[in-house]
Amino acid sequence: MMDMVVKLPSVNPVILVCTALLCSLAFLYVRSRSSRHSSSDLPPSPWRLPIIGNLHQLGGSAHQSLHVLSLEHGPLMLVHFGLVPMFVVSSGELAREVLKTREVEFPGRLNTEAYRILFEGGEDKIFGPAWTQIRKVCVSEVLSLKRIQALQFIREEELRRLADERRPPADLSDLFLTLASTTLSRAVLGLESAEQGGGRESNRVIGQLVREASNLLNDVVAFGAYIPALSWLDNLRGLYRKTKRVSQAIHEFLDRVIDERLEIRRRSEAGEGGEQETGDRKYFVDILLELQTRKDVMGGHELTRMEIRAILLVMFIAGIDSSVITLEQTMKELVKNPRIMRKLQQEIRSVVGNKSEIHQSDLSRMEYLKCVVKETLRLHVPPMVTRQASDKDSKLGGFQIPANAAVLINMWAIHMDPATWDRPLEFLPERFLNTRYDFTGQDDKYFPFSLGRRICPGVQFAMFSIEYALAHVLCWFDWELPDEICAQSFGMSEDQNLPLRLVPLLHKFDGASQTIITKIKGLSNK
Numbered sequence: 246m247m248d249m250v251v252k253l254p255s256v257n258p259v260i261l262v263c264t265a266l267l268c269s270l271a272f273l274y275v276r277s278r279s280s281r282h283s284s285s286d287l288p289p290s291p292w293r294l295p296i297i298g299n300l301h302q303l304g305g306s307a308h309q310s311l312h313v314l315s316l317e318h319g320p321l322m323l324v325h326f327g328l329v330p331m332f333v334v335s336s337g338e339l340a341r342e343v344l345k346t347r348e349v350e351f352p353g354r355l356n357t358e359a360y361r362i363l364f365e366g367g368e369d370k371i372f373g374p375a376w377t378q379i380r381k382v383c384v385s386e387v388l389s390l391k392r393i394q395a396l397q398f399i400r401e402e403e404l405r406r407l408a409d410e411r412r413p414p415a416d417l418s419d420l421f422l423t424l425a426s427t428t429l430s431r432a433v434l435g436l437e438s439a440e441q442g443g444g445r446e447s448n449r450v451i452g453q454l455v456r457e458a459s460n461l462l463n464d465v466v467a468f469g470a471y472i473p474a475l476s477w478l479d480n481l482r483g484l485y486r487k488t489k490r491v492s493q494a495i496h497e498f499l500d501r502v503i504d505e506r507l508e509i510r511r512r513s514e515a516g517e518g519g520e521q522e523t524g525d526r527k528y529f530v531d532i533l534l535e536l537q538t539r540k541d542v543m544g545g546h547e548l549t550r551m552e553i554r555a556i557l558l559v560m561f562i563a564g565i566d567s568s569v570i571t572l573e574q575t576m577k578e579l580v581k582n583p584r585i586m587r588k589l590q591q592e593i594r595s596v597v598g599n600k601s602e603i604h605q606s607d608l609s610r611m612e613y614l615k616c617v618v619k620e621t622l623r624l625h626v627p628p629m630v631t632r633q634a635s636d637k638d639s640k641l642g643g644f645q646i647p648a649n650a651a652v653l654i655n656m657w658a659i660h661m662d663p664a665t666w667d668r669p670l671e672f673l674p675e676r677f678l679n680t681r682y683d684f685t686g687q688d689d690k691y692f693p694f695s696l697g698r699r700i701c702p703g704v705q706f707a708m709f710s711i712e713y714a715l716a717h718v719l720c721w722f723d724w725e726l727p728d729e730i731c732a733q734s735f736g737m738s739e740d741q742n743l744p745l746r747l748v749p750l751l752h753k754f755d756g757a758s759q760t761i762i763t764k765i766k767g768l769s770n771k
């Protein structure tokens with residue numbers, strides 16, 4: 246999500262070796278200008294090549310490679326991403342210091358070129374002085390339990406669509422994306438629901454654009470970011486052209502929505518029969534537009550349209566991708582572990598009983614479901630969170646951290662620590678039964694939503710949406726792999742078998758009540 250997750254481009258070894266040879270002279274120059282800190286003050290560092298630094302040691306899954314390096318070099322190490330020194334934290338204790346107890350010393354996140362293009366400026370543009378106030382508005386107006394309940398009917402509508410996907414296999418990735426983008430589009434932008442005219446199409450368009458933007462932010466950590474002399478490679482790959490195209494399409498879309506909301510407000514104020522701005526009809530975009538004229542609430546800051554667009558985009562990028570990934574990875578883990586899938590379905594079906602709908606109160610009785618989602622978030626956490634040190638030198642873990650240094654928190658490594666987790670690579674939801682782990686950021690062994698001032702404000706919204714979607718998908722249907730997919734190799738890596746296509750089989754309830762039979766028939770006749 247946003248620049249919070251850092252992945253590396255797959256690096257062609259030939260390019261790397263040539264670059265290393267050609268640039269070794271330049272390295273001598275760079276070294277002559279290198280840090281004024283003596284190396285004994287700095288954390289341990291793996292051996293590195295000229296210019297490319299440690300990039301050759303970081304495969305497609307940088308978080309996994311960094312974890313391996315940290316086992317040898319310690320919980321705080323200095324790794325060179327090309328010419329950029331990164332201070333990599335792999336222990337919960339040090340992560341807590343950076344993210345929470347000493348957060349003022351590590352206030353910002355890292356910027357990338359893709360980030361600057363998509364948000365029309367850097368991190369400061371969105372997360373500047375006004376952000377604390379906007380965060381509060383997000384939590385109370387968009388992500389509150391009341392708003393979550395008010396939007397429940399949208400989730401229900403989308404889940405019913407499953408029945409339309411009767412021609413197997415069902416594209417679950419598409420279903421989860423539509424569900425996440427529709428729910429957020431309504432809460433944030435007030436876009437129409439699927440039943441209202443072009444609602445579905447608009448939701449799909451923004452959902453797809455946002456996913457493209459997330460991929461650009463996550464995957465396209467461009468060569469130029471680490472080795473400026475290689476930025477021509479990024480141009481050659483058309484990365485910035487693509488980012489600019491996606492950015493322009495998103496901004497045009499958001500501008501249209503903002504203009505529509507302004508027009509609705511104008512007509513309503515002029516008594517021209519426009520939409521009534523009642524509590525339920527006021528969306529996040531309306532609240533931001535209102536804040537534009539409330540400098541008093543915003544600590545004297547006047548929100549610009551550009552900032553409004555950037556804030557709306559942050560909500561989408563942060564909200565959609567992470568929820569979809571969690572849903573996809575949970576279903577993949579369940580298909581790989583049929584025992585766990587059966588146990589979970591038994592729990593869901595026994596709680597739902599003869600009812601034809603799943604209510605919010607039912608979810609609170611599904612303890613094993615919560616364990617399953619927690620375990621998915623342990624194994625498939627947004628792998629890395631970034632921070633930038635303030636403009637003063639500081640110390641961490643007894644080592645020197647220079648002013649403005651880039652810090653990477655390897656969340657994945659912390660969630661894999663064998664000192665905390667028995668058989669850490671296995672999917673074992675039972676490990677969370679009767680434990681203290683939650684998402685409030687109190688614990689430094691497990692914190693998929695991060696810690697401290699910048700902790701994810703969408704925790705409740707995300708957990709409810711994810712649990713609700715899984716309970717529906719697993720209650721009425723059993724799931725199988727399509728014939729063409731080999732069970733042994735299914736889901737060996739995170740990116741494998743995506744988009745996720747599975748065969749839904751309507752579940753045969755023993756002695757099912759008339760209500761359930763009617764529900765299932767209703768679904769299959771849709």
Ligand code: HEM
Nearest residue numbers: 249563564567568571630693694695699700701702703707
């Ligand atoms: C499973 C789902 C989710 C996960 C695992 C997740 C995780 C995270 C993480 C790790 C961060 C970075 C915090 C940091 O830098 O310290 C974050 C930030 C953020 N998330 Fe989430 N998130 C999820 C869903 C959502 C949803 C559904 C929304 C909104 C609807 C949301 C909105 C945000 C926002 C606005 C930020 C930026 C907060 C700030 O910088 O102050 N997230 N999230």
